[in-house]
Amino acid sequence: xxxxxxxxxxxxxxxxxxxxxxLLENISALIPGLPQVFQPTSPLFTVLKKAAVYSLVxxxxxxxxxxxxxxxxxxxxxxxxxxxxxxxxMVPADQKEQVYYLFGGCAFDSSLMxxxxxxxxxxxxxGAVSMILSCLIALILAGCVAGVFAYLIGIPVLRxxxxxxxxxxxxxxxxxRAIFQxxxxxxxxxxxxxxxxxxxxxxxxxxxxxxxxxLRLSTFVPFLIVSLCIVLIxxxxxxxxxxxFKSVRDDEVAAExxxxxxxxxxxxxxxxxxxxxxxxxxxxxxxxxxxxAKAFTSVMTYEILLIVVIGGIGSVSGxxxxxxxxxxxxxxxxxxxxxxxxxxxxxxPLLRNGFRMVIFSIVIxxxxxxxxxxxMGSNEINIGALLNRFKKKERKQ
Amino acid sequence: MEYVISVLLSGxxxxxxxxxxxxxxxxxxxxxxxxxxxxxxxxxxxxLMGIYFTATLPISVSLPLVIILTVLLGFTIERAAxxxxxxxxxxxxxxxxxxxxxxxxxTATYVTxxxxxxxxxxxxxxxTVNVAGTHTKWVVIITPFLVLVLVFALTQxxxxxxxxxxMRAVSKDFETSMLMGIRIDRVIxxxxxxxxxxxxxxxxxxxxxxxxITPTAGAMPGLKAFxxxxxxxxxxxxxxxxxxxxxxxxxxxxxGLPSSWDVSVFSDAFTFALLIIILVFKPQGLFGEAATDKV
Numbered sequence: 001x002x003x004x005x006x007x008x009x010x011x012x013x014x015x016x017x018x019x020x021x022x023l024l025e026n027i028s029a030l031i032p033g034l035p036q037v038f039q040p041t042s043p044l045f046t047v048l049k050k051a052a053v054y055s056l057v058x059x060x061x062x063x064x065x066x067x068x069x070x071x072x073x074x075x076x077x078x079x080x081x082x083x084x085x086x087x088x089x090m091v092p093a094d095q096k097e098q099v100y101y102l103f104g105g106c107a108f109d110s111s112l113m114x115x116x117x118x119x120x121x122x123x124x125x126x127g128a129v130s131m132i133l134s135c136l137i138a139l140i141l142a143g144c145v146a147g148v149f150a151y152l153i154g155i156p157v158l159r160x161x162x163x164x165x166x167x168x169x170x171x172x173x174x175x176x177r178a179i180f181q182x183x184x185x186x187x188x189x190x191x192x193x194x195x196x197x198x199x200x201x202x203x204x205x206x207x208x209x210x211x212x213x214x215l216r217l218s219t220f221v222p223f224l225i226v227s228l229c230i231v232l233i234x235x236x237x238x239x240x241x242x243x244x245f246k247s248v249r250d251d252e253v254a255a256e257x258x259x260x261x262x263x264x265x266x267x268x269x270x271x272x273x274x275x276x277x278x279x280x281x282x283x284x285x286x287x288x289x290x291x292x293a294k295a296f297t298s299v300m301t302y303e304i305l306l307i308v309v310i311g312g313i314g315s316v317s318g319x320x321x322x323x324x325x326x327x328x329x330x331x332x333x334x335x336x337x338x339x340x341x342x343x344x345x346x347x348x349p350l351l352r353n354g355f356r357m358v359i360f361s362i363v364i365x366x367x368x369x370x371x372x373x374x375x376m377g378s379n380e381i382n383i384g385a386l387l388n389r390f391k392k393k394e395r396k397q
Numbered sequence: 398m399e400y401v402i403s404v405l406l407s408g409x410x411x412x413x414x415x416x417x418x419x420x421x422x423x424x425x426x427x428x429x430x431x432x433x434x435x436x437x438x439x440x441x442x443x444x445l446m447g448i449y450f451t452a453t454l455p456i457s458v459s460l461p462l463v464i465i466l467t468v469l470l471g472f473t474i475e476r477a478a479x480x481x482x483x484x485x486x487x488x489x490x491x492x493x494x495x496x497x498x499x500x501x502x503x504t505a506t507y508v509t510x511x512x513x514x515x516x517x518x519x520x521x522x523x524x525t526v527n528v529a530g531t532h533t534k535w536v537v538i539i540t541p542f543l544v545l546v547l548v549f550a551l552t553q554x555x556x557x558x559x560x561x562x563x564m565r566a567v568s569k570d571f572e573t574s575m576l577m578g579i580r581i582d583r584v585i586x587x588x589x590x591x592x593x594x595x596x597x598x599x600x601x602x603x604x605x606x607x608x609x610i611t612p613t614a615g616a617m618p619g620l621k622a623f624x625x626x627x628x629x630x631x632x633x634x635x636x637x638x639x640x641x642x643x644x645x646x647x648x649x650x651x652x653g654l655p656s657s658w659d660v661s662v663f664s665d666a667f668t669f670a671l672l673i674i675i676l677v678f679k680p681q682g683l684f685g686e687a688a689t690d691k692v
Contacts, residue, residue, distance in 0.1 A: 071488055156677045162487060163432050167623065168676055171669030174620075178666035183659050192662075298616070299502075302495050309492050354507035361500035368496045369481055372489055 014227050021048070021223050025216040043332040045219050047324075049201060050331065052222040053283040055323035058307045059230050059316050060276035065305070066314035066378070067237055068269040069249030070158070071166045073301050074150075077173025078274040079281030080296035081149055082142035084180060086282035087195040087291035088188060089138045095197035102193060103186035112138055113199070131199055139225065139282050146278025147271045149176075154270045158263065170298055180293040194292035201286050222283055229276055234316055236272065245269050306364050311374050318376030325375075330360060403531040404653040405646065406538070410606065412645025413540035417599030418622035419629075419637040420551065421592025427568040427632030428588050430487060434494040435474055437619015438501035439593055443467040443600035444516065444610045445505060451517040460519075464597040471593025472586055480582065498616070505612035513609035522605050536605045541642075543602070547595065548638050555634070560587050568632055617665060621648075624672040630685025639683065644668055 025045065028038045037044050057075060064070050089112045091099055096106040116130035116137075157168045183191045201218040208214050236242055244265050247255040256262050285291040311322030337356040341348045367374065418440055425433045443463055450459035478497050482490045522536040555561035563584045566574040575581050603618065604610055622637075625644050629636020651664045675682060 065488075071491070156673065160676055160680070163430070163491060164627075164676055164680065166491065167432060167620075167627070168673055170620070171624075171672050174669050175666040178662045181662050183662075298620075299499075299613070302499060305492065305495060306499065313488075352507075353510060354503065357503035358500075358507045361496065361503045365478065365493075365496045365500055368489070368493050369478065372482075372485060 010231075014231070018220060018223055018227065022215075022217070022220050025219050029213075029216075040216060043335075047328045047331050048219050049222050049287050051324040051327035052219075052226045053280055053287050054304065054307065054327055055320045056226045056229050056283065057277055057280035057304050058311065058319040058323050059233055060273045060280060061304050062308050062311075062313065062316060062319045063233055063237065063245075063276075064269055064273040065308060066312075067242065067249060068245040068266065070266060070270065071162050072169040072270070072273075073166045073298065073305070074153070074169030074173045074274075075277050075304055076296040076298060076300040077169070077176045078146040078150060078277035079284060079300070080173070080176055080180060080293060081146045082278030082281030083285035083291040083296070084189060084195070084293075085142040085145040085278070086138045087198050087285050089141060090134065090198035091195060092197065099195055099197050100187065100190055102191065105187070107187040111198075131203065135199060139279050142282035143275040143278040146281070147275035150271045150274030151267065154267050158266045158270060170301070173296070173298065173301065177293050177296060189293075192293065194290040196290040199286070200289045222287070225279070225283065229279060230316065230320065233272075233276065237316070241265070241268065306368075309372075309374055310364065310367055312376035312378060313374065314378035315374070315376035315380055317381040318374055318379075321381070322375055330356070334360065399530045400653070402528070403533060404649050406528065406531070406533055407606075408646035408649035409642065410537040410540040410602075410645075411649055412642035413544035414599050414603040415618065415622045415625050415645050416544050416638040416641035417547070417595045417602070418618060419625040419641045420548070420634055421596050422619075422623045423626040423629070423631055423634060423637040424564070424588045424592050426626065428564065428571075428585060429479070429490070431479065431490050431494060432623060433592075434491070434619070435478075435497035435501060436592065436596060437615040437617075437622070438498045438505075439467060439471055439474070439615070440596040440600050440603075440619060441505060441610065441612065441615025442470060442501055443593075443597040444604045444614065445509065445514065447601060447604065448514050448516060448610065451519075456519060460601060463601065464594055467597035467600075468590050468593045471589040471596075475586060475589040480585075502612045502616075509612065511612065513611045515609050516604040516607065519601070519605055522602075534606055536602055540602050543598075544638065547598070548634060551591065551595075552634060554591075560584065564588060621665075621668045624668050627672060628675050628682055630682030633682070633684040636682055636684035644671065647671075 024038070025040070028034050028040060036042055057079060061072075061075050064072050088106075088108070091106070091111055093110045093114045096109070096111075100106045112134040113131060116134045117127070120126040120130040120133075122130065153169070153172050157165060157172070160168055179185070180189045181192045182189070185191070189195075201221055204217045204221045205213045206215040206217065237245070244255070244260050247258065247260060248262060248265055248269075252262060281296070288295070307322050307326050308319055310326060311318030311320070334356045337351055337359055338353050339351065341351050418436065421436050421439075422433060425431060425436070446463045446466055447459070450462055453459075454462070474497055478493045479490055482493055522534065522539070524535055525532050526535050526538060528538065555564060563574070563579045564587070566577065566579055567581060567584050571581070604614075607614075621644055622641060625640035626637040628640035628643070629638070647667060648664045651667055652661050654660055
């Protein structure tokens with residue numbers, strides 16, 4: 001009974017959040033004359049989109065590092081697989097010539113969207129259906145490709161212990177990056193050049209016949225997909241599999257003695273985490289509107305790892321919270337540190353390009369050294385408990 | 398033939414430079430069981446210091462200064478970022494190392510403005526020499542010999558001095574050696590000092606033969622040196638040196654293969670493929686001791 005009530009309130013909470021995002025996105029069209037922050041070009045929406053994408057990857061990494069205790073640094077590699085799968089499947093046929101001009105066209109002559117377009121039509125409602133459906137299929141396939149690779153990589157790698165596992169997965173990510181930059185595969189991966197022209201988040205904005213945007217959904221879409229994925233991960237963590245993962249993390253030997261198949265559970269966690277990292281990679285490609293192997297370096301993995309640490313290893317809501325804080329700070333709130341500032345007539349010293357990241361990494365070091373629990377530790381945000389506390393306070397008054 | 402010789406020569410020299418970094422990894426891993434992700438970036442910072450000091454000071458002052466300050470940097474990193482976490486789980490120390498690496502890279506970006514910097518010409522090292530019909534820099538010839546001398550000195554230090562004995566004891570069993578009255582913190586600091594000094598020498602040799610330094614220039618050589626250390630058996634100095642030479646030579650051969658094959662993108666990937674193969678088939682490396690797990 002209690003469980004049912006809890007999941008019901010979670011569904012309500014997520015729906016309210018999603019409705020709020022739609023409202024936020026379209027409020028500038030409804031009420032004219034709002035401050036710049038609410039305009040569609042404001043950094044607010046860039047932050048929201050990027051943070052939504054990153055939070056999925058962070059949660060997927062937390063599933064592996066925080067809940068199963070496998071210290072893997074391959075996240076960028078799986079994101080790369082997802083991004084490329086999505087991009088290769090989704091570049092429309094009429095764009096291929098232009099995107100792959102260095103290699104004289106693409107190895108495949110039609111895309112998922114064209115195939116579905118033939119079924120449902122390419123304009124109006126049929127076009128929308130074919131685009132949404134093909135995007136969904138491509139996202140799932142992106143995850144599947146990453147998952148299958150994770151399975152293949154996992155067979156040799158998951159036998160390794162903590163830091164060897166980290167360096168081996170990091171190595172695999174680097175190998176993947178090299179393969180995707182190989183000119184010989186240019187007809188598929190476009191070599192070291194970027195693939196673009198596929199549908200992005202802004203393709204989901206609903207336009208009228210003259211091309212004007214009626215309803216903005218470009219922030220809502222990543223939020224919807226990401227919250228769906230995170231809900232799935234949370235359900236997994238709360239299931240018997242999740243409990244098995246945690247027991248593997250806490251004590252491998254004891255877990256094995258209790259009858260948990262270590263390798264199978266490690267593999268399961270690795271594959272599922274990579275699946276969602278792949279979906280996250282595909283969403284990342286949609287966010288930046290291109291897919292390029294150069295972007296998915298080990299620095300990206302480190303960044304996500306640091307987000308997970310800031311949020312608290314072993315806390316899903318902590319990871320999400322930390323991602324939004326991290327992205328908002330790095331993309332928006334701390335931007336002022338990168339340019340010269342004057343307070344009155346006084347020129348603040350040291351401020352110049354790159355200072356933001358220095359401050360940022362010092363803050364991260366402070367968190368790592370002195371607040372190793374992160375924001376949430378291994379706790380979760382519990383809306384019910386928060387509400388109860390408020391109620392108690394009210395009663396006292 | 399001349400082409401083959403020049404490829405081999407530069408392979409040996411790159412290998413020697415990796416060896417100097419790899420020793421830093423293998424010593425630290427042997428004692429702390431920590432992959433010091435920041436070591437590659439210490440190497441990069443040493444390179445940058447070389448550029449800034451030689452711009453104002455004479456070479457004879459600036460090069461020793463680079464080595465001294467790099468040692469100081471390595472020492473400070475250990476004291477500030479790793480020592481407070483000595484009781485923490487191994488994962489947190491590794492995360493701290495990644496954080497330090499992030500900090501060093503970002504600081505380097507801030508200081509240089511993100512521009513690639515060219516390393517100054519160091520007299521003698523940068524001048525060219527003719528070996529068996531190919532022109533190379535003196536640094537290419539000197540590196541392997543210098544590496545051998547340094548490695549010899551280091552093995553003497555480890556096998557025949559008190560500090561060396563303490564290092565061997567600590568890497569064997571951390572807690573017992575603490576009970577035996579070994580001052581762990583001093584030994585660990587000594588390890589970082591040696592590692593950083595060798596990385597500084599390595600950076601002088603490496604960047605003399607390298608077009609430019611960017612803030613991320615240390616990451617790749619660092620990882621490769623780590624692979625070399627794993628390949629040779631982590632904790633073993635001769636193993637790390639042999640692994641580094643092997644990786645350096647293979648990498649230059651791959652880079653030197655005919656350009657129509659277009660395999661030079663795999664020069665980095667090869668290193669990692671080697672790592673995975675060795676981890677799967679012989680996890681203790683060439684000369685490492687097999688670890689046993691106690692329950």
